[in-house]
Amino acid sequence: MKNIGYGEGYKYAHNFDDKVTDMTCLPDNLAGRIYYKPTGQGFEARLRQRLDEIRKIKSPHTSSP
Numbered sequence: 001m002k003n004i005g006y007g008e009g010y011k012y013a014h015n016f017d018d019k020v021t022d023m024t025c026l027p028d029n030l031a032g033r034i035y036y037k038p039t040g041q042g043f044e045a046r047l048r049q050r051l052d053e054i055r056k057i058k059s060p061h062t063s064s065p
Contacts, residue, residue, distance in 0.1 A: 020057045 011021035024031060038044035
């Protein structure tokens with residue numbers, strides 16, 4: 001399938017330092033929605049922190065101090 005271009009342009013997140021790419025995988029009408037809102041309790045607090053980090057990495061308007 002590789003010889004017919006399958007997967008061309010795909011960015012494997014694990015190959016990047018932050019484990020995040022700038023790829024968009026959702027259709028435009030679904031992009032930007034929040035489907036999961038972790039609480040600040042238990043393990044969900046760690047998930048919430050990582051999701052915040054990912055949003056900052058993917059945000060084109062993030063400025064560095």
